[in-house]
Amino acid sequence: MSADPLLRLDAVTLSYPNGTRALAGVDLTVAAGEFLSLLGPSGCGKSTVLRLVAGLLSPTSGQVEWTRPAARGDIGFVFQEPTLMPWATIRANVRLPLDLAGVGRAEGDSRALAELEKVGLSDFADAYPRELSGGMKMRAALARALVTRPGLLLLDEPFAALDEITRLKLNDDLLALWRHGGFTVLFVTHSVFESVYLSSRIAVMGPRPGRIVGEMMVDLPPERDLATRTGTLYGAQCRAVSALLETAMAPASNTGRGAG
Amino acid sequence: MKELIQRSGLWLLPPLFGLILLGAWEGAIRYWEVPPYLMPAPSAVLAALWGDAALLLGSLWLTLVITLQAFLLAVVSGVALALLFSQSRLAAAALYPYAVILQVTPIVAIAPLVVIWVGYERVNLALLILAWIVAFFPILSNMTLGLRAVDPNLRDLFHLYGASRWQILWRLQLPSALPYLLAGMKISGGLALIGAVVAEFVAGSGTASGLAWRIIESGNRLNMPRLFAALTLLSLLGMTIFGLLSLIQRLLLARWHESELSKAGR
Numbered sequence: 137m138s139a140d141p142l143l144r145l146d147a148v149t150l151s152y153p154n155g156t157r158a159l160a161g162v163d164l165t166v167a168a169g170e171f172l173s174l175l176g177p178s179g180c181g182k183s184t185v186l187r188l189v190a191g192l193l194s195p196t197s198g199q200v201e202w203t204r205p206a207a208r209g210d211i212g213f214v215f216q217e218p219t220l221m222p223w224a225t226i227r228a229n230v231r232l233p234l235d236l237a238g239v240g241r242a243e244g245d246s247r248a249l250a251e252l253e254k255v256g257l258s259d260f261a262d263a264y265p266r267e268l269s270g271g272m273k274m275r276a277a278l279a280r281a282l283v284t285r286p287g288l289l290l291l292d293e294p295f296a297a298l299d300e301i302t303r304l305k306l307n308d309d310l311l312a313l314w315r316h317g318g319f320t321v322l323f324v325t326h327s328v329f330e331s332v333y334l335s336s337r338i339a340v341m342g343p344r345p346g347r348i349v350g351e352m353m354v355d356l357p358p359e360r361d362l363a364t365r366t367g368t369l370y371g372a373q374c375r376a377v378s379a380l381l382e383t384a385m386a387p388a389s390n391t392g393r394g395a396g
Numbered sequence: 397m398k399e400l401i402q403r404s405g406l407w408l409l410p411p412l413f414g415l416i417l418l419g420a421w422e423g424a425i426r427y428w429e430v431p432p433y434l435m436p437a438p439s440a441v442l443a444a445l446w447g448d449a450a451l452l453l454g455s456l457w458l459t460l461v462i463t464l465q466a467f468l469l470a471v472v473s474g475v476a477l478a479l480l481f482s483q484s485r486l487a488a489a490a491l492y493p494y495a496v497i498l499q500v501t502p503i504v505a506i507a508p509l510v511v512i513w514v515g516y517e518r519v520n521l522a523l524l525i526l527a528w529i530v531a532f533f534p535i536l537s538n539m540t541l542g543l544r545a546v547d548p549n550l551r552d553l554f555h556l557y558g559a560s561r562w563q564i565l566w567r568l569q570l571p572s573a574l575p576y577l578l579a580g581m582k583i584s585g586g587l588a589l590i591g592a593v594v595a596e597f598v599a600g601s602g603t604a605s606g607l608a609w610r611i612i613e614s615g616n617r618l619n620m621p622r623l624f625a626a627l628t629l630l631s632l633l634g635m636t637i638f639g640l641l642s643l644i645q646r647l648l649l650a651r652w653h654e655s656e657l658s659k660a661g662r
Contacts, residue, residue: 192552208558219549222652223571235567236557264652284557 141203142168142288142320143189148198149345150184158184160345161198166288168203171314171321173331173338175377177385181346182324186213186290189322209237212281212289212319216296218273220265220280226252227261230280237284251279254313271302278310282317289314291323295330307334311360328381332373333360340377342384349384352377436621441628444621452610452622456629459592459606462520463637466527467588471581473528474535482543482569483561499533503591507598519604523595530591531584538580542573575653578645585637593630607633 143166150159158181166172166189174182187193188200190211220229227248228235234244252258255275265273274294281289291310295303311334314321325331331338335354342349354373356364364370418438424430425437432440445452477495481488507526514522546569554564596608607626614623649656 187552190552190556192555211556213553213556215549215553217549219547219553221550221568221571223574232553232567233557236554236559236563266652 140168141165143203144201145185145188146199146201148185148188148195148200150181150188150193151196157345159188159195160347162341162347164339164348166320166322167337168287169318169320171311171323171334171336173323173325173335174341175325175328175331175338175381176341176346177343177381178326180341180343182326182341183292184346185341186292186322186324189288190290209233209284210287212284212286214274214277214281214289214291214294216293218265218270218277220273220276222265225262225264226257226268226276229265229276230283232280233284247283248279251283252276254282255279255309269302270298271306274298274306275309278306278313282313282319286319288320288322291321293324293326296326303330308361310334315358328374328377329365332356332370332377333365338377338380340380340384350380352380433618433620436624440621441624444619444625445628448622448625452607452625452629455605455607455610455626456633458520458604459589459596459608459630460633462523462527462592462606463589463633465524466531466591467581467585467637469524469528470531470535470584470588474532474580474584475539475577477536478539478543478573479565481540482565488540495533495536498529503530503594504598507595511595511599516599519599522599523592523604523606526595526598527588527591530594531588534580534583534587535577538576538583539573542576543569545576546572575649575655578641578648582638582641582645585641586634589630589634589637 145162145164148159148162149157151157162181162185164185174185176182184193188195190213220226221232224232227245230248230251231244234247239247249258249261252261255278257272257275257279260268260272260276265276268276277294281291295306298306307330310321323331323334332354336358338352338354339348340350340352341347356369356373422437422439425435430437436444477491481492503526506529507522510525511519511522514525550568551564554568559567592606593608596604596606597612600609600612607630610626611623611630614620614626646656
């Protein structure tokens, strides 16, 4: 993490109108070019952090500071669901961000096709989402998020609903895209193993109201594959992250509330 | 072969059943010698259809025109009002209750009033207004629902890419609403016909000369074959409207919507 910071969350809190506190003072720096995972139990506000960064939510207090102003299309977002328009072809779905930005049809099409090729969906450009498997739909969502060549890619537990074989494959594909794409990734997950395998750094969040309780650099070589998963180093890193997660959970069980 | 029967069998079943029913009907009328002013045989109805073709087709045309006009008017006004409601909460709050009042007031009860206001010399306009009132609400309520039934994540995605209100409406809300609109149109198409017929019954008195008036007239003269002939044409008209709207629905939704997918998968 020698690179410059891309954005910083400074004492960010978020409360809903009904009084529920989703976030209690989140401090987090995202370095340019890193693969940062946000790890925490369900309902801890990980997704909320992602939405704040995307500008879909505004903090109640605190600030989200960018080192340079984020332009339209500078952020890609992948949701838990593929979130494709069922009435449009895969090509049109991937082209959507360009269409919305007023990019011409011909250029939009060729960029969408190029992106589809990167995720291995060239043959399905003219298919409709319902004709694709869950994993393929997620690839299409990934292609759509990357079609604007964003500086920052936000992923909200994107592979949680997939079967394990598909998930492992998509993990590798995402890593390959990241390595060659030169963008920054902020990845939300509740899986210790997934976060260690993918990330260069992990930030662990405690139960609601969410805050960052610990951060850890992942001490693994940048090239990751099946051998990584079976190595002793990987196991040690997973144990370390698990320990962090356990301390994150501990205060909540002591006070016995606030996790709701 | 067995598979062929199974596959085509479901399609053949209703007409086959109809033919058996018509045969039994014809046989029963002849066997018990039922007088035609009580119950005409299918052959007599067919003869009336043929013999009174000019008269009946003229009436069919009138009913058809009023029904179609009312239906198109209902679609246009219902969609327009739903769009207004989706863009302005204020308009929705102010106007929606009146749309409901229009819907829940029985059409038979307002029909005489509308006929008097519009005037007997323009009775077709009165019929059009009444049929429109009946057909309008399913479009409005379904379209309103459809415009709201947008995947919240997709909405977020559009916001993320800085989509304008117009882009969200055109690229997201309208396609999301299409299945709802088509379902509403299917209901509304049938209601437009019902509205046109009911209105004519109320207007009565022979100034209107659609199929409903032919039924009243034939009933008064105990001309049962012609009454049944008019009734047959009405049913055929209703089925045609429903069939066409189902076809449009299938053509527009076939490739992507769940409602049409289950049919294809079978």
